[in-house]
Amino acid sequence: MNTHTLPRPKAPHSTTLQKAQLEKTPLEKTPLEKTPLEKTPLEKTPLEKTLFSKARLTRALLPETAPRAAFGQIVRNEARLAWRLPAGLIFGVGLPVLLLIIFNEIPSFHQVQASLGGLTAFDVYVPILIAMVIAIIALISLPGPLVTYRDQGILRRLSTTPVPPSWVLAVQLVIQFCITITSLLILIVVSITAFGLDVPKNPGALVLAIVLSIAAMFAIGLCIAAIARSGIAARAIGAAAFYPMLFFSGMWFPRELMPALLQNISNVTPLGAAVEAIQDSMQGQFPPAEPLLVLAGYALVFALIAGRFFRWE
Secondary structure, X not given: OOOOOOOOOOOOOHHHHHHHHHOOOHHHOOHHHOOHHHOOHHHOOHHHHHHHHHHHXXXXXXXXXXXXXXXXXXXXXHHHHHXXXXXXHHHHHHHHHHHHHHHHOOHHHHOEEXXXXXXXXXXXXXXXXXXXXXXXXXXXXXXHHXXXXXXXXXXXXXXXXXXXXXXXXXXXXXXXXXXXXXXXXXXXXXXXXOOOOOOOXXXXXXXXXXXXXXXXXXXXXXXXXXXXXXXXXXXXXXXXXXXXXXXXXXXXXXXXXXXXXXXXXXXXXXXXXXXXXXXXXXXXXXXXXXXXHHXXXXXXXXXXXXXXXXXXX
């Protein structure tokens, strides 16, 4: 019997397989060898697909920051609302022009009076009417929409969108400022062209006095919007502040004829300081520092108070 044994067969192609594994490129990896980072979009899990779709939808509907064009759109919308409910224009333009017509029909209002500093009563009352226009819009028209939007939850809803609620505040300031400037231009132009008022002799000082008056009164209006809890409360607080201020502006009794005590009080009220600054600028003088500082102080203090206590919801 042949005891010679056959040699043990070698593992077929073992060297070839090892060489192939060493030379394998990333493109030749099997599906089991792929890492999660190398998955293609087609290989996403159902959960990953759902989250990805929701993220894309959220980015499409709610961008991280609102475009600047949105601010202009809000301004246009609020302007349409102000035009449909023109309370500010009616009281800011109609009432002062009506008073101008009444004053013009009183003969004594066109007589120069020494007690009024060599001015006519008509000359004295035009700055008072200018201050009254600013006060009506600042104390009545400005706080109302802001308080109403807060009561209706509009500001709270805006907090869920990219539009910051502060834009609503800025839009109301822009709208009411435009209404104020339009009303004042109409009042001054009508006074000059229809009733013979002299053209303001110091236009630059007049602009400065009006801007400071608007800043002071608007800051008070924002403070009313900050503390009022309803639209009715805002109107009540505005009216309670409006009539005493109007008295010290000289509407019922000219400031020049007030006793010394009332004059001193008038000088530190916002409308009293506004009338003094506007009157001096219309007569060609630059306003003294006192009324300008009073107006700037009211603007700064009440703006800080409004910023501290204003609530968005």
